[in-house]
Amino acid sequence: MTGDHGLSTLFALADTEAEPALRPGFTEQTIALARRSVRRRRVGATLAAVVAVLLAGIAPALFATARRGAVPAAPAGRPSLPDHFASYSDVTSTVTRQPAGRAIVYYEYGGNDFSDGLQPLVVGADRDTYRRVDAVEERKSMGYGFPEVLLSPDGTQVLVGGTDREATSLTLVNLTTGGRRDLRVDPPLGIQLLAWSPDGRYVAYGDAPVGSPNDVNKLATTELVILDLATGTSTHYPQIQAAPAIRSASFAPDSRRLAVQLGAEAWIVTIDGQRERQLTLPAGQELLMRYAWLPGGTLIATTAYSYASGVPHPDGGKLVFINADGSDRQVPAPVSVGGVLGWISSTRLVTFEADERSVGGSIVETDLGTGERRTLSRFNRAERCAYGLSDCIATDLQLATGLLGTLDTRAAGPPDRGPRPIWMWIVVGLIATFVLGGIGAALQLRRWRNRRREASSDLQRTAR
Amino acid sequence: MRADDERAYVEFVQGRVLALRRTTYHLCGDWHLAEDLVQSALLLLYRHWPRVVAASAPDAYVRQIVVNTVLEERRRWWWRRVRPMAEPPDRHVGSPAAGVEGRLDLRTALASLPARQRAVLVLRYWEGLDVAETAEALSCTTGTVKSQTSDAIAALRRLLPDYVSEGTDV
Numbered sequence: 001m002t003g004d005h006g007l008s009t010l011f012a013l014a015d016t017e018a019e020p021a022l023r024p025g026f027t028e029q030t031i032a033l034a035r036r037s038v039r040r041r042r043v044g045a046t047l048a049a050v051v052a053v054l055l056a057g058i059a060p061a062l063f064a065t066a067r068r069g070a071v072p073a074a075p076a077g078r079p080s081l082p083d084h085f086a087s088y089s090d091v092t093s094t095v096t097r098q099p100a101g102r103a104i105v106y107y108e109y110g111g112n113d114f115s116d117g118l119q120p121l122v123v124g125a126d127r128d129t130y131r132r133v134d135a136v137e138e139r140k141s142m143g144y145g146f147p148e149v150l151l152s153p154d155g156t157q158v159l160v161g162g163t164d165r166e167a168t169s170l171t172l173v174n175l176t177t178g179g180r181r182d183l184r185v186d187p188p189l190g191i192q193l194l195a196w197s198p199d200g201r202y203v204a205y206g207d208a209p210v211g212s213p214n215d216v217n218k219l220a221t222t223e224l225v226i227l228d229l230a231t232g233t234s235t236h237y238p239q240i241q242a243a244p245a246i247r248s249a250s251f252a253p254d255s256r257r258l259a260v261q262l263g264a265e266a267w268i269v270t271i272d273g274q275r276e277r278q279l280t281l282p283a284g285q286e287l288l289m290r291y292a293w294l295p296g297g298t299l300i301a302t303t304a305y306s307y308a309s310g311v312p313h314p315d316g317g318k319l320v321f322i323n324a325d326g327s328d329r330q331v332p333a334p335v336s337v338g339g340v341l342g343w344i345s346s347t348r349l350v351t352f353e354a355d356e357r358s359v360g361g362s363i364v365e366t367d368l369g370t371g372e373r374r375t376l377s378r379f380n381r382a383e384r385c386a387y388g389l390s391d392c393i394a395t396d397l398q399l400a401t402g403l404l405g406t407l408d409t410r411a412a413g414p415p416d417r418g419p420r421p422i423w424m425w426i427v428v429g430l431i432a433t434f435v436l437g438g439i440g441a442a443l444q445l446r447r448w449r450n451r452r453r454e455a456s457s458d459l460q461r462t463a464r
Numbered sequence: 465m466r467a468d469d470e471r472a473y474v475e476f477v478q479g480r481v482l483a484l485r486r487t488t489y490h491l492c493g494d495w496h497l498a499e500d501l502v503q504s505a506l507l508l509l510y511r512h513w514p515r516v517v518a519a520s521a522p523d524a525y526v527r528q529i530v531v532n533t534v535l536e537e538r539r540r541w542w543w544r545r546v547r548p549m550a551e552p553p554d555r556h557v558g559s560p561a562a563g564v565e566g567r568l569d570l571r572t573a574l575a576s577l578p579a580r581q582r583a584v585l586v587l588r589y590w591e592g593l594d595v596a597e598t599a600e601a602l603s604c605t606t607g608t609v610k611s612q613t614s615d616a617i618a619a620l621r622r623l624l625p626d627y628v629s630e631g632t633d634v
Contacts, residue, residue: 007589007620008589010570019495020484022499023499024486026481026499030477031473034506035474037511449587
């Protein structure tokens with residue numbers, strides 16, 4: 001054989017072999033396998049799509065975490081308080097994940113009847129940012145709760161102290177960047193935070209003996225310590241000590257002097273520990289905690305302190321004033337107010353007025369001269385926390401006192417709680433997956449049944 | 465897949481499965497394997513059926529899938545270790561004769577060719593495709609088909625000198 005014809009002939013001859021029959025049910029099996037294959041691919045594609053949707057949902061949260069520190073800009077204008085506080089929420093993010101910006105208020109809020117129901121929160125001074133201060137949560141201890149906390153006068157920092165254990169450091173949290181700075185405490189001691197100087201440089205604290213500060217029987221002697229935030233060093237003043245504890249201290253407006261409660265006296269001391277004078281406190285009165293020194297610098301406020309006296313003071317919770325220079329000059333008459341949060345001027349102060357059940361309450365500005373009162377902000381007294389099982393309470397409320405001079409009230413908008421927690425996206429994703437998967441499976445099942453019925457009819461028709 | 469499409473697919477499979485298996489057998493040389501490979505190709509076809517029907521070229525598409533499936537199978541490691549062949553091919557495979565002897569000679573000679581050369585010969589001389597159709601089935605250029613055909617015939621000429629003459633066209 002020759003040429004192309006020969007090759008074709010050769011192939012034609014080779015093709016005379018008898019073909020074996022197809023194995024029984026080959027066609028039906030192939031079609032069934034094909035359907036199954038497509039079904040599997042669809043399920044795989046659906047799962048991949050769900051995963052992609054989940055990732056797309058989580059990505060913003062992760063991205064927000066990654067750009068920590070970028071959110072708060074410079075103060076936009078006059079600081080302000082929202083006219084009411086946002087309700088309790090489990091999805092409020094942390095300062096570390098996304099900072100709040102300078103804060104106007106620090107407070108602890110949550111269920112009254114549950115030891116772990118409170119959240120340590122800051123609220124932005126420029127917009128309605130709500131963030132949990134996670135550095136406070138991390139130092140929480142069983143049986144004591146949150147550590148002592150001070151909000152800086154300019155609202156940009158929070159200082160976190162210790163609890164019932166000896167602390168080896170204080171933590172300074174920057175609310176505008178989310179960054180932290182640990183300030184070493186040597187030797188380790190029980191921290192009793194007292195006051196932050198108006199210029200923001202110094203913090204006064206006592207080296208409280210280990211144990212609950214409220215349990216006076218356990219306390220021995222406490223000495224004054226001044227922390228210089230510019231250098232990070234703490235200076236102890238053993239000559240300024242009280243037994244069992246320094247109950248209160250307050251900086252003068254010039255930040256160079258302090259009034260320190262030592263027993264029944266208030267000592268006026270300089271920032272380097274020199275005693276200027278001793279003032280005898282009115283009977284049953286103690287220095288007003290943190291905010292004793294009025295902005296004018298001439299008056300010091302005292303208040304009845306039930307822990308110290310053990311019996312109610314005849315004047316109730318009235319503020320009683322004394323001259324800071326120890327003179328007999330006439331002072332304003334005692335006034336009845338709520339818990340003092342700071343001074344706007346020598347005649348105007350801001351207080352927290354709890355409602356009759358100590359559930360909810362208002363932040364009120366009072367003019368001591370005219371008696372005029374103005375509500376700046378309020379908590380929702382009807383709110384329930386802990387999934388409706390408990391009243392909500394606000395405790396340890398602190399304002400950024402350096403911002404009070406220009407403080408305004410703003411209409412509260414929707415709270416900015418920061419990036420949603422990842423667990424929430426996972427829960428939402430799982431629910432969405434179950435719902436969409438269920439719907440998809442039901443639809444697919446119906447399609448499969450219809451198709452199988454039609455294909456079965458086709459095969460039967462063809463066989464006939 | 466819509467019911468109409470699925471019905472068309474079923475009809476196509478029922479009408480073409482034997483021819484497809486025969487082509488595949490020519491490519492791989494084993495009926496059982498050919499059946500498995502055709503099934504794999506048909507599964508793939510099912511996935512793309514609406515698109516193939518829209519292009520009005522199911523035969524060409526299926527042929528391409530079959531050829532690629534066979535070539536892909538041959539690249540797998542187990543194929544190289546266990547070749548589905550009754551006996552190893554001889555270098556010289558006998559004298560000119562027709563019938564069973566010639567058929568076996570050609571099969572053993574084809575089995576010794578590289579996979580793509582073998583596919584070119586099968587498609588062109590067994591399936592009767594022209595150069596362009598063969599190129600489409602093999603996903604290559606017509607020039608490649610021509611050169612592969614030339615090489616394959618040269619190889620056959622060496623293996624079957626009595627069957628394939630010098631004058632064979634490409």
